[in-house]
Amino acid sequence: MGPDIKVLLQKISRLPGLGPRSARRIVLHLLKHRDELFEPLLLSFTNVFNSIKVCPCCRNLDTLVDCCSICTDKSRSRDIICVIENVADLWAIERTSCFRGQYHVLNGLLSSIEGRGPESLFLDQLLERCRKNEVKEIIIALSATVEGQMTDHYIRNFLVDKRIKISSLAHGIPMGGELDYLDEGTLFTAFSARS
Amino acid sequence: MGPDIKVLLQKISRLPGLGPRSARRIVLHLLKHRDELFEPLLLSFTNVFNSIKVCPCCRNLDTLVDCCSICTDKSRSRDIICVIENVADLWAIERTSCFRGQYHVLNGLLSSIEGRGPESLFLDQLLERCRKNEVKEIIIALSATVEGQMTDHYIRNFLVDKRIKISSLAHGIPMGGELDYLDEGTLFTAFSARS
Numbered sequence: 308m309g310p311d312i313k314v315l316l317q318k319i320s321r322l323p324g325l326g327p328r329s330a331r332r333i334v335l336h337l338l339k340h341r342d343e344l345f346e347p348l349l350l351s352f353t354n355v356f357n358s359i360k361v362c363p364c365c366r367n368l369d370t371l372v373d374c375c376s377i378c379t380d381k382s383r384s385r386d387i388i389c390v391i392e393n394v395a396d397l398w399a400i401e402r403t404s405c406f407r408g409q410y411h412v413l414n415g416l417l418s419s420i421e422g423r424g425p426e427s428l429f430l431d432q433l434l435e436r437c438r439k440n441e442v443k444e445i446i447i448a449l450s451a452t453v454e455g456q457m458t459d460h461y462i463r464n465f466l467v468d469k470r471i472k473i474s475s476l477a478h479g480i481p482m483g484g485e486l487d488y489l490d491e492g493t494l495f496t497a498f499s500a501r502s
Numbered sequence: 503m504g505p506d507i508k509v510l511l512q513k514i515s516r517l518p519g520l521g522p523r524s525a526r527r528i529v530l531h532l533l534k535h536r537d538e539l540f541e542p543l544l545l546s547f548t549n550v551f552n553s554i555k556v557c558p559c560c561r562n563l564d565t566l567v568d569c570c571s572i573c574t575d576k577s578r579s580r581d582i583i584c585v586i587e588n589v590a591d592l593w594a595i596e597r598t599s600c601f602r603g604q605y606h607v608l609n610g611l612l613s614s615i616e617g618r619g620p621e622s623l624f625l626d627q628l629l630e631r632c633r634k635n636e637v638k639e640i641i642i643a644l645s646a647t648v649e650g651q652m653t654d655h656y657i658r659n660f661l662v663d664k665r666i667k668i669s670s671l672a673h674g675i676p677m678g679g680e681l682d683y684l685d686e687g688t689l690f691t692a693f694s695a696r697s
Contacts, residue, residue: 309570315543355533
C-alpha cells in the first residue's frame with residue numbers, strides 16, 4: 308500500500324478503542340466505498356473541524372457561530388446551571404433528557420499531579436453568569452472520585468454566601484445493582500443517605 | 503451538540519466494528535485535540551481520498567499516480583502472479599512478507615446470488631499480463647468457502663493449456679490448531695493432503 312494509506316492507518320489505529328486491525332477494516336471499507344461513504348465522511352469531518360470552538364459562555368465544545376447549541380436554545384431555562392467535568396458528561400446528561408438548564412463545563416478537575424489549580428475552573432465566569440441570569444440553583448455533577456469530590460468541595464466553598472442553592476448528584480446503589488456485588492464504599496454511602 | 507457533530511457521529515458509528523458509543527469516544531477525543539490530532543487526521547483522510555484509485559494493472563486499490571506501489575516496485579518479480587479476492591487479502595499476504603511477486607485482485611468472487619459472473623474477474627486482462635511478462639506461475643489464493651473454491655475451479659479451467667503452472671494454497675491444520683477442536687472438513691483435508 309502507498310505511504311499515504313500507511314499514515315492514515317497509523318493515525319486511525321491510535322484513536323481511542325481502535326487498533327491496527329480495526330483501522331485496516333475501517334480504511335478498507337472506506338476505500339471500497341469511496342463515493343457513497345468516504346466522501347460524505349470526509350465532508351462531515353471537514354465541517355466539524357472548521358466550525359468546532361469552545362463556547363465562550365459555558366466552555367462546551369460545539370460547532371458554533373456565537374454560542375453553543377445549548378446556550379442559544381431558547382426553550383431551556385437560564386436560572387439553573389449544571390457544573391460538569393467535560394463534554395462527554397454533557398452528552399451523557401443530554402441523552403437522559405432529564406435536565407433542561409444550562410451547563411458550565413470545567414474541562415478538567417482540580418489536580419495537583421496535572422497542575423490544574425482553581426483558576427482552570429473558570430469559577431469567576433460562572434459567578435458572573437449567575438448574577439447576570441439570576442441563577443437559582445447550581446447542580447454540581449462530578450464523578451465520585453477523589454478529584455471529583457475535591458473539586459465539588461472547592462466549588463461549594465467558592466459559592467457559599469452567594470445566595471444560590473447548591474446541590475450535588477445523589478450517591479447510592481446504581482439501577483440494577485445487586486447488593487452483594489457492590490463495593491463497601493457505595494453500600495456505606497447508600498446506607499448513610501437512606502431516605 | 504450541533505447538527506454537524508450529530509451527522510459526523512452517525513457516519514462514524516456506521517463504520518465496521520464501531521457503534522454509537524465508540525463513535526462518541528472518537529469524536530470527543532478529536533474535538534479535544536483539534537490541532538494535534540484532528541487536523542493531521544483530516545489531512546491524511548483528504549490525501550488518501552484524493553489519490554485513491556483502482557490500479558489499471560492488478561486492480562488493487564492504492565494511492566497511485568500510474569500503477570500501484572506493488573506493480574511499480576522494481577524489486578518484485580514479474581513472472582509470478584497471486585490471484586486474490588480483495589485488497590484485505592492482499593494486505594494480509596503482504597504482512598507475512600512471504601510473497602514477492604505480483605497480484606491480480608478479483609474484487610469479489612463468482613456469485614450467482616450477487617450476480618457476479620466470470621466477466622467480473624477480469625481474467626482476459628490477467629492472461630494478457632501473463633503473456634506480456636512471461637509469467638511462469640499463478641497462485642490462486644482464495645478462501646476455503648464454496649464460492650472461493652468455485653472461483654478457484656473456474657480460474658483453473660480458464661487457464662488450462664496456457665502453459666502456466668497453476669497452484670492453490672495448501673489446506674490443512676492451522677498453526678496452533680488442536681486436533682480435537684478442528685471441524686471434520688479440515689481434518690479430512692489434512693488427512694487427504696498428508697505428505
